[in-house]
Amino acid sequence: MNNFDFHNPTRILFGKGRIADLNAQVPNDAKVLITYGGGSAERTGVLAQVRKALGDRTVVEFGGIEPNPRFATAIKAVDVIAKNGITFLLAVGGGSVIDATKFIAAAAKFSGDPWEILTSRGSVVKEAMPFGTVLTLPATASEMNSGSVITHAEKGAKLPFMSPHCYPVFSVLDPELTYTLPARQIANGVADAFVHIIEQYLTYPVAANVQDGFAETLLRTLVDIGPKAIEAPEDYDLRANLMWTATLALNGLIGAGVPQDWASHMIGHEITAFNDTDHARTLAVVLPALMNDQRGPKREKLLQYGANVWNIHEGDEDARIDAAIDATRDFFHAIGIKTRLSDYNVAASDIDTIIGALTDHGMTALGEHGAITPEVARRILEAAV
Numbered sequence: 186m187n188n189f190d191f192h193n194p195t196r197i198l199f200g201k202g203r204i205a206d207l208n209a210q211v212p213n214d215a216k217v218l219i220t221y222g223g224g225s226a227e228r229t230g231v232l233a234q235v236r237k238a239l240g241d242r243t244v245v246e247f248g249g250i251e252p253n254p255r256f257a258t259a260i261k262a263v264d265v266i267a268k269n270g271i272t273f274l275l276a277v278g279g280g281s282v283i284d285a286t287k288f289i290a291a292a293a294k295f296s297g298d299p300w301e302i303l304t305s306r307g308s309v310v311k312e313a314m315p316f317g318t319v320l321t322l323p324a325t326a327s328e329m330n331s332g333s334v335i336t337h338a339e340k341g342a343k344l345p346f347m348s349p350h351c352y353p354v355f356s357v358l359d360p361e362l363t364y365t366l367p368a369r370q371i372a373n374g375v376a377d378a379f380v381h382i383i384e385q386y387l388t389y390p391v392a393a394n395v396q397d398g399f400a401e402t403l404l405r406t407l408v409d410i411g412p413k414a415i416e417a418p419e420d421y422d423l424r425a426n427l428m429w430t431a432t433l434a435l436n437g438l439i440g441a442g443v444p445q446d447w448a449s450h451m452i453g454h455e456i457t458a459f460n461d462t463d464h465a466r467t468l469a470v471v472l473p474a475l476m477n478d479q480r481g482p483k484r485e486k487l488l489q490y491g492a493n494v495w496n497i498h499e500g501d502e503d504a505r506i507d508a509a510i511d512a513t514r515d516f517f518h519a520i521g522i523k524t525r526l527s528d529y530n531v532a533a534s535d536i537d538t539i540i541g542a543l544t545d546h547g548m549t550a551l552g553e554h555g556a557i558t559p560e561v562a563r564r565i566l567e568a569a570v
Contacts, residue, residue: 187442189442191441193352193438194352195328195354195356198210199359200360201421203358204234204357205238207238216272217271217272218262218273219245220250220282220286222279226321231277250285256299256337256338259292259335263289266293267293274289278319279324280327284327284332287316287332288303290316291348291351293314294312302346315354319356320359322366323378323432328356331347333351334464336458341542343454368521373522375411376466376517376522377431378403379434380450381434382407383472385446386439387446388443388445396443397493400439403433408495411427412519446552447552450468453468455539455542460529465522469522470524473569474566476509476510476513482556484502491509525569540559
């Protein structure tokens with residue numbers, strides 16, 4: 186097992202009715218900016234619950250944060266903070282709203298060009314505003330980590346950043362808030378969480394038995410409950426397990442002391458930047474093709490994955506790896522997610538543009554070995570057409 190530091194300061198308030206506990210978590214004298222996405226937060230009554238819980242505090246609201254949150258929208262929120270003397274942020278939504286809020290929290294305290302926060306991957310961030318979250322969509326674990334991904338539409342860029350200053354102070358996780366979500370969003374959340382786990386697990390062995398076992402349990406849980414959670418939207422136990430699994434998938438625990446990949450994410454980001462395809466669906470396209478392309482370097486872990494997640498024990502090693510990759514693709518199909526670029530209006534002729542953007546953004550040595558070059562990424566995408 187590799188050396189590691191692990192610190193996660195986010196308080197989790199999990200369960201039914203926990204929005205009411207906001208009153209004890211937000212400072213009494215705070216001037217609060219509530220950030221949210223579209224109209225669903227209002228229609229479902231979540232915003233009403235939040236307003237009630239905040240009581241007499243000064244509250245300003247900023248809506249309209251997009252899926253794949255936009256740089257320009259976040260900068261508008263920074264202006265609102267300055268004009269209203271905001272002291273605390275509260276993100277109400279899924280990963281996109283929370284990611285945007287992290288960037289807003291950092292940009293509000295940054296004296297330079299906020300674009301540097303992204304181009305530096307967060308290294309220039311020295312402080313950020315405090316913020317909490319009310320999670321409405323289980324998917325990204327942004328509610329319990331320090332990472333964010335922001336899209337700059339004009340630049341055609343989708344870039345990640347991380348900062349230890351950008352952990353939420355607290356996050357409210359109430360599974361009942363997910364009941365009204367469309368099936369597409371739940372499917373995306375399941376796929377996103379699944380690939381988050383894979384990126385930290387499917388690399389090479391380092392005798393990290395605890396992390397591997399934990400990751401395999403989370404993967405098996407998603408395989409079991411993913412389709413059921415879509416079919417039974419008001420089954421509390423299913424939604425509770427999905428919500429907690431998605432949080433544990435990327436709160437730092439299973440990634441401690443192990444090599445990590447993240448090539449599927451970086452390549453997937455460029456597909457989203459190209460035509461705004463849902464992030465999770467880009468992952469479902471890239472991952473199976475990447476698994477097959479990298480079956481040599483990932484051989485030992487692919488065999489372990491096949492055995493411990495999919496119960497694949499028959500056949501020679503290559504046959505078992507083939508079966509594990511097929512099972513992965515079939516799982517995405519079982520939750521209604523297609524796995525080919527052509528399913529999302531991306532043609533072979535578009536790959537040049539995607540690879541060009543990957544190169545422009547410095548993504549030239551991806552994967553756990555730094556061996557996924559733009560040429561390898563092209564090969565992966567060509568296999569996924």
